[in-house]
Amino acid sequence: MSKNAFIRCRKLTKIYRKGRIEVTPLEDLTLxxxxxxxxxxxxPSGSGKTTLLNLIAGIDQPSSGDLFVGDNEISRMSRGQLTKWRASGCGYIFQLYHLVPILSAFENVELPLLLQSGLSRSKRRAKVTSALELVGLSDRADHRPSELSGGQEQRVAIARALVADPPLLVADEPTGDLDRESADQILGLLAELANxxxxxxxxxxxxxxxANAAARTLHLEKGKLVEQREELGA
Ligand SMILES: Nc1ncnc2c1ncn2[C@@H]1O[C@H](COP(=O)(O)OP(=O)(O)OP(=O)(O)O)[C@@H](O)[C@H]1O
Ligand SMILES: [Mg+2]
Structure with missing residues (x-):
């Protein structure tokens, strides 16, 4: 266990209460x-994967335990602090892209930057342009989501997650809705972003x-993590 790991979860527990029903998808998780x-x-479905992602991304808050991302003690932040941190701290990539249908690819990617004050229009333009370049979609900047393939939509969503240059990206089944070829492109892109x-x-x-595209795979089972494989030299 490293003291300097970028993400550090200690005894992380999440309990959901709805009426008399209590669900504990994560219990004393260390990662x-x-x-x-x-x-x-x-x-397996319901094992708490999305719950864990949402905690790491600061979308949801743990019931107990500690969570650090870099120097940020995520588990102690208020909702307002989390919102502020997320704007440039973490990009989220969803299975179904979640692009705004009436906006162009360019405008979708620009959205997170509009939350940052003091960024000039030309600075925004430069950031959006380089994010679209990075995902190989410079020539689709003016297309709306309905004019893009699923794989291209996901690449726009990745550009949107990247545009504020967060050190952390979380992705919930980013290839779940894609054919094999598009999925491989997305996985190659994610590996490139890490490497x-x-x-x-x-x-x-x-x-x-x-999972093979990743350097490391963990299995979540009944709120606990089981390590599967760690690539040598990764
Ligand atoms: N907001 C919520 N309120 C109440 N219960 C919730 C909430 N979110 C998740 N749960 C419960 O927590 C458990 C874990 O859900 P989670 O979405 O993390 O699973 P998952 O591993 O992502 O599953 P899947 O593979 O189907 O996406 C489930 O039993 C779910 O019903
Ligand atoms: Mg899920």
């Missing part, structure tokens, strides 16, 4: 993820092929 690591998270751009990536997947 370290090093900076620049590409981690795949697998496990060449130093992004730390946590990806939930049901697909063993997708």
């Amino acid at each position: 370290d993820v090093e900076a620049g690591d590409f981690l795949a998270l697998m496990g 060449e751009h130093g992004k730390t990536i946590v990806m939930v997947t049901h697909d063993a092929r997708a």
Whole structure:
């Protein structure tokens, strides 16, 4: 266990209460993820994968335990602080892209930057342009989501997650709705972002092929983590 890991979960517990029903998808979970690591998270439906992603991304708050991302003590932050941190601290990639249908690819990617004050229009333009370039979609900037393939939509969504240059990306089944070829493109892109751009990536997947693209795979079972494989020299 490393003291300096980028993501550090200690005895992380999440309990959901709805009326008289109580669900504990995560219990006393301990996890370290090093900076620049590409981690795949697998496990049966309902095992708490999305719950864990949402905690790491600061979308949801733990019931108890500690969670650090870099120097940020995520588990102690208020909702307002989390919202602020997320804007440039973490990009989220969804299975179904979640692009705004009436906006162009360019405008979708620009959205997170509009939340940052003091960024000039030309600075925004430069950031969006380089994010679209990075995902190989410079020539589709003016297309709306309905004018793009699923794989292209997901690449726009990745550009949107990247545009504020967060050190951390989380992805919930990012290839779950794609054919094999598009899925491989997305996985190649994520691996490149980790290996060449130093992004730390946590990806939930049901697909063993997708998990193979990651340097490390963990299985979540009944709120606990089981390590599957760690690539040598990764
Ligand atoms: N907001 C919520 N309120 C109440 N219960 C919830 C909430 N979110 C998740 N749960 C419960 O927590 C458990 C874990 O859910 P989670 O979405 O993390 O599973 P998952 O591993 O992502 O599953 P899947 O592979 O189907 O996406 C489930 O039993 C679910 O019903
Ligand atoms: Mg899920």
